[in-house]
Amino acid sequence: MTTFTLNDELRTIDGPEDMPLLWALRDLVELKGTKFGCGAGLCGACTVHLNGEAVRSCQTSLAEVANGKVTTIEFVGSTEVGRKVQAAWVEIDVPQCGYCQPGQIMSATALLADNAAPNAQQITEAMSGNICRCGTYARIRQAIELAARS
């Protein structure tokens, strides 16, 4: 049993303590927006926020989130920064297949929540852990810059 705040609701999850948050979210809570890409912290598709920071949920156990605050793609739009990021994603028409985009948006939102006006290098550093096989990187950068301005 692990208790934590998930998308602003206190939840108790009945799963093994070593179960990755990714699979607890997807298979125990039925929040399937957080994506499985590599299972090894290499691609960023599973990125969520833990206490406001971007973490790879495939590398984060349930035990590690106990009493913490977890935000996923399904809820990030209810934050001011998340809403701006999603609006910018729409404006720039970013996604192609879309599979990596929840992770991209969670990384971008964590960046902008921490640094409202990141420079090019800071954007690169914050986003280079998120792989996109469709090659939407240029539009992701444009969208982050747009969200930062808005």
Place this chain on the structure above:
Amino acid sequence: MNPFTHNYLSRRGFLASGAVSVGGLLVAVSFAGSSQAQTQTSSTQADDGNAFKPSAYIEVTTDGIVNMYVGKSEMGQGIHTGIAQLIGDELGCAWENIQIVQAPASPAFGFPGNGFMVTGGSTSIRTEWQRMRSMGAAARMMLEEAAAKRWAVNVGDLSTANGVISGPTGQTANFGELVVDASQLDVPANPSLKPKPARSLIGTSVKRLDTMQKITGRAEFGIDVQIPELLTATVVFPPQLLAPVRSFDATRALARPGVQAAVAISSGVAVIGDHYWAVHSARDDVSVEWGESTFAGLNMENLRAGYRDALDKDGIIAETKGDVSAVNGAKSVNLEIEQPFLAHACMEPLNLTVAINGESAEVWGPVQAQSWVQQSVGEIAGIDPKNVAVHTTYLGGGFGRRSAQDFVKAAAEIAKAVGKPVKLVYSREDDMRAAHYRPFNLTRAHGTLDNEGNLLALDIKVATPSVSSWAGARFLIGKDGVDEQAVEGLVNLPYDIPNVRVSWVEHDTKIPVHFWRAVGSSHNPFVIESLMDDLALDAGVEPIAFRRNLLRDEPRYLAILNKLESDAGWKQPAPQGIGRGIAIVQSFGSIVAEAVEISQDSDDIRVEKVFCVIDCGIAVNPGQIEAQMHSSIVYGLGALLRGQITIDDGVVEQSNFHDFEPLRHAEMPQISVSIIEGNDKPGGVGEPGLPPILPAVANALRALTGKRTLRLPMVG
């Protein structure tokens, strides 16, 4: 006849496909709310029984929502949006009232002419260009006729835009108000299509219809499928490729919480349980005794030797012009170029959900070839393929991989064995090691110049397996036995060369291969455009000028080269420390030229800028064409710089994104895309941006360092 390249549109095709009823099958397709946010509320009340359904593809409801049934798999290329543009342009509906419904597997949604259902080969807009516009036009004509009758006016006096029909004296009616009347009318036999200047959606960069779902986590991919009583499966695959299961012991795995069963299937041992983590973490508790792999002992050294031996044999002649053996030139260039196996590495690992229920079966998931899925599952379930319903979800990337049947067969075997609905999910490692790669290939290329630097002859021989045979797409193999996928990009070059010989040695290592983005054009143009650059250098002619001379009778190519020269500032000298290269390639009905600027730091190559010019004929959605150029360039650069699958003692050496690492944000070049618009018909856009990027970078490295790249990847 080749359904991937033929442009079907016959009156018969139109009528036949328009008449197919798909009603009952659609109920289980859960794409409610699959369009923009603002349409979602109304979409839930879509069919009130009075909807107007003039064809299998279009349904207009009484509240004016236009449901468009699209059979093409959406894997990022934007086809749902593209099809909506084709239909919507002729129909004259309001863009925000369009709702995309993913269509079931049915011949109506296959290629016009043969009903075969697959998304690939950059064919979708090309093969649907006439049919979808005709369907939209027919529906509009019927709605207009209903309005004309109601108002007792001539149809010719009506105008239609944004889902509203307007009469000559101020009458107006929304589509929704006319659907009941329109349903009584006959479908017009020969709808006329708008001339180009009258088009309102085609040619515009309307935004994608799937974005809202994809940025909120609501888009349903195959891995997200949830149905009652669904179990999840993982497969323990053999370390050595395709080794059979001799015996296994899953006692310890079955003792773990959430694990329900373990069964041997053709490709390994499946562990089935309540959810992914339960079965994934039980894998190590399955001990398997594997039989002998036919790949035992296979490594890159003996694999390469096999390819070199193959190239010493005579191949099948795929093209011949003049007489290359009679040419006596002044200078020649010889290249032998090796290109590796490549994994597709889609972001969404392979997965599929299958339920077999007696005489029928249902499949949910990310697939590119619904017709093949029906055959595969039908065979394993022992039922008529027609009784296999396929619910296509969004695809988290495809690149050809999801038209292979290995994961489909594995999922069907497991579902059959356990007698319950099962979702098979590959780990990233399983996905990377599941073969069906872009084939390894080795090519010898020989070019001959005369004293004045004119290109007299090209003699090319490629050793590569037949991807079309592997895929079961034998219709892509010509009467002469040549697999067109093996030689595309080598034959029918636009360059004016008097003597040409292209031959193919079918060399098959038995490692499964499959379509990989751009297929033969992912590797053959690399050889041609590398050779062209070396020939230009030997001729003492600048690379664009050298190609321009050989393309002097090809106005489309010349226009592209001129535009590229100006976009890339080619007439100015390259900046200090920068190497520049270009390449131009026709593939999938479009022509793309790319120029790059690169720099090199020790052995690390950095691609700084890419200039891309495409002529894809009619540009249906310039914004999405730009996106596909970016996509192909990024995918190609990842492969070029460090993409390779290698084998040691029959074991695939790569496993995840650390040793098969795609391009990342930090490596993204500046990319500019120019579109040269044509008038006759659209070309493909999902793949043609890829072929030129690889040789353009290699040519830039040659310009910078004098070194010709003879083996990929460039960096490793």
